Amino acid sequence: MKTTWLKTALAVAVGALSTQAMAAGFALNEQSISGMGTSFAGRSSSADDATTLFGNPAGMSRLKREEVSFGMAAIHAKTDIKNNSGSFSSPVPSLNAPINGSNDGDMVPFTAVPMGYYVKPIDDKWAVGVGVYVPFGLVTDYESGYQGRYFGDYSEVRVITVQPTVSYRFNEKLSVGFGPTINRIDGELQSASPNAGSLGSNDGRVKVTGNDTALGFNAGVLYEFTPQTRAGVTYHSKVKYKLEGDTKLSGPGFDVTGASGKYDASLNLDTPESVDVSLTHELNDRWTLYGGAMWTRWSRFEAIIIENEGLPSGPLNPIVEEQDWHDTWSYAIGAAYKLNREWTLRTGLAFDQSPTNNLHRSPRIPTGDRTAISLGLAWNPTDDVTVDLAYSYLREEEVDISRSRTYSGGLLEADYDATFKNRAHGFGAALSYRF
Structure with a gap:
């Protein structure tokens, strides 16, 4: 019977849609499907399953049995782009021209966001575990000929984290947890570069790739005021990366100047620290x-500055994209209702501030403040198995993008203006098995 239920639950869990997940900035919320059902309200205090290893490592001490949990999050996103315009301007009259192109808005591809956790209680005080999850990620892939292509038409950032963790329960009320994080980041940024000899066509291409591995940590405290009420605080540290890779220049414009080729590149990037506080009753x-x-301390993300060895100083060395982000707060409330021993319903409402600002907002991350409403369902066919399903609807405020960049020693300026509005349907499925 247990084998039958496990196979059924597994089929449901891996049948989730695979697509890009979004949160404020390039952070991802999707490290727990049970948490997704309540819009991640109570993330650091619920400690309902092995996903607490990320939400609050101190919560592992509440789990009574050895447990493995894995799942996948997904989102189907849609962007409306309007009020768009683009132009080249220059003191040389022949270089004044419109930038033509499309603004389809279908730039979020299908990409899986997986997660997996294992927790083992040692005794009534100690528990150990390990988790693999994706705390940060972004993919924007605009259509060929996108009007804003000179300011970024392909962006991909992916962080995969492995977190070995230990928790200790001092008494019936207080628990703590700690886990170092091993973080692998891979990034790719692409944009077009105008060809002064044929403006708006025969563009050059700038492609930057890089990766790094760096360490951080997560720590948490869980305090149980009563058996029914508990509060949690979780700290996720910043992680400091130095991505090493290359910048590739190609296309007719670079061929004419002799700049075509591949150059060693480096980029310093800090992913921000965050503090999560929550209450479960x-x-x-x-x-x-x-x-x-x-x-979340997004103010660490001031600019993308890419140094290219071998290129002369100019608009491509260093490549600079100002960001000037600010710190953010997110808030969530949620509830769970237990229908019977097998079925539990969840719901939640969340508000998430965007770290971007009107002056430096880019087509790479054209996001605004968002509101999300979520629904969740937990099915416990046996005491050993739980299947979690979740759905979220996300809607972002309308935001404006206004970007400009100079080329050819300041003789040519490219400008792009547009209004973006994003919305998305999110899905998640997970399976937890207790031994």
């Missing part, structure tokens, strides 16, 4: 309420 045998807030 079991109102009665059926209802559980959640609330939480998270602060």
Whole structure:
């Protein structure tokens, strides 16, 4: 019987759609499908399953049995682009021209966001575990001929984290947890470069790739005021990367100047620290309420500055894209209702500030403040198996992009203006098995 239920649950879990997940900036929320059902309210205090290893490592001490959990998050996103315009301007009259191109807005491809956790209680005080998840990620892939192509038409950033973790329970009320994180980042940025001899066509291409591995840590405290009420605080450290890779220049414009080729490149990038605070209260045998807030230090992300060895100083060395992001807060409330032993329903509402600003917002991350409403379902066919399903609808405020960049020693300026509005349907599925 257990084998039959496990196979059924596994089929449901891996049948989730695979697509790009989004959150504020290039952070991802999707490290827990059970948490997704409540819009991640109570993330640092719920400690319901092995995904607490990320949400609050101190919560591992609440798990009574050895447990493995894995899942996948997905999102189907749509962007409307309007009020768009683009132009070249120059003191040389012959170089004044419009920038033509499309603004389809279909730039979020299908990409999987997986997660997996294992927790083993050692005794009534100690627990150990390991998790693999994706804390940061971004893919924007505009159509060929996108009007804003000179300011970024392909961007991909992916961080994969492995976190070995330990937790300790001092007494019935206080638990702590800690886990170092091993983080692998891979990035690719592409944009077009105008060809002064044939403006708007025969563009050059700039492609930058790089990667690095760096260390960080997660730490948490869980305090249980009563058996029904608990609060948690989780700190996710910043991680400092130096991506090493190359910049490739290609196309007719670079061929004419002799700049075509591949150059060693480097980029310093810090992913921000965050503090998550939440409260979980079991109102009665059926209802559980959640609330939480998270602060993220996005102000560390001031600019993308790519140094290219072998290129003379100029617009491509260094490549500079100002960001000037600011710190953000996100807030969430949620509830769970236990229908019976097998079925639990969840729902949640979240508000997430965007770190971007009107002056430096880029087509690479054209996001604004967002609101999300979520629904979740947990199925427990046996005491050993839980299948979690979740759905979220996300809507972002309308934001403006206004970018300009100079070329040819300041003789040519490219400008692009547009209004973006994003919305998305998110899906998630996960399987937890207790031994």
